Amino acid sequence: MTAGAGVEVRGVTKRFGVDGRQVTVLDDIDLTIGMGEFVSVIGPSGCGKSTLLKVVAGLLDAEEGTVTIDGESVTAASRDKKIGLVPQSPALLPWKTVLENVELPLRINRKPGGSRQAGDAERLLSTFGLGHAVKKYPGQLSGGMQQRAAIARAFVFDPAIMLMDEPFSALDEMNRDLQRMALLDFWQSNRKAVMFVTHSVPEAIMLSDRIVVMAAHPGRIAEIIDVDLPRPRGEDAWATDEYRDLERTVRETLRAQMEKAHV
CATH class of the missing domain: 3.40.50.300 (P-loop containing nucleotide triphosphate hydrolases)
Incomplete structure (x- = not known):
């Protein structure tokens, strides 16, 4: 190794x-x-x-x-x-807001003993220039913005x-x-x-x-x-x-x- x-x-x-x-x-x-x-x-x-x-x-x-x-x-x-994985397509859930999509891994599969909080997702979105879009739905975003949200989601577990x-x-x-x-x-x-x-x-x-x-x-x-x-x-x-x-x-x-x- x-x-x-x-x-x-x-x-x-x-x-x-x-x-x-x-x-x-x-x-x-x-x-x-x-x-x-x-x-x-x-x-x-x-x-x-x-x-x-x-x-x-x-x-x-x-x-x-x-x-x-x-x-x-x-x-x-x-x-x-x-492991953080970003596929070719964003694969965001259309019925959830951008913030809810990025928070989803935290909510369904929290790392034991992990310190990540939902607030981190909002900070990540701001870092990727999507702070204004946290309450929007994927269909309201451009393709590039959707992909940035997918990348933010992959980083949410650090x-x-x-x-x-x-x-x-x-x-x-x-x-x-x-x-x-x-x-x-x-x-x-x-x-x-x-x-x-x-x-x-x-x-x-x-x-x-x-x-x-x-x-x-x-x-x-x-x-x-x-x-x-x-x-x-x-x-x-x-x-x-x-x-x-x-x-x-x-x-x-x-x-x-x-x-x-x-x-």
Whole structure:
């Protein structure tokens, strides 16, 4: 076990049954995400990015290998509320207010001995720029605001790690920029271990400490690229030579894997 590891994946292999045969979706994955580290996972469609995240979250079982969260099994980490999960869609209950949606995990599954109070949910919403919307219903919010509420809900137990599966994929580019910067600002003041699945190269570079580029058929780690842009980061990072160099490197690496996936 690696000291200070938020997430430790060792030798994970995952197979699915397809048309009567077993297809290897993930092949011998090794990955460590340190406490306070933001790691993005990017790769061709079908390379197993979301499958890997679901294995780490405990939503899928691997045929081989192990996953530990903050030194515990995934089952124990889930029990201890150490995992925050943000899916692609907000999945807010339409008949409950925004505040009630964010409070819901506290009300139905309180962590034993935990100190979180309902008031924390309101403070979290204010942090994400939704203090004015606590009494509104999801249908009264834009898609970007709904996703921010979903992210606030995932943080409400103060988890050790955050697992985020393309949370901004349904947004237009302008809203996506706004939401990723809001997430970046919040994360930079509340460092968590984050595993962030995305198709967006700019998003991966702006948010991450490292970018995991995956290969497909079967899914495996092709390369891990360090993002050495200084923190804290703001929108001015887009204009730097360092950012442009990183973007070129990531795109070339990703393009090579996409070409291999279609050979």
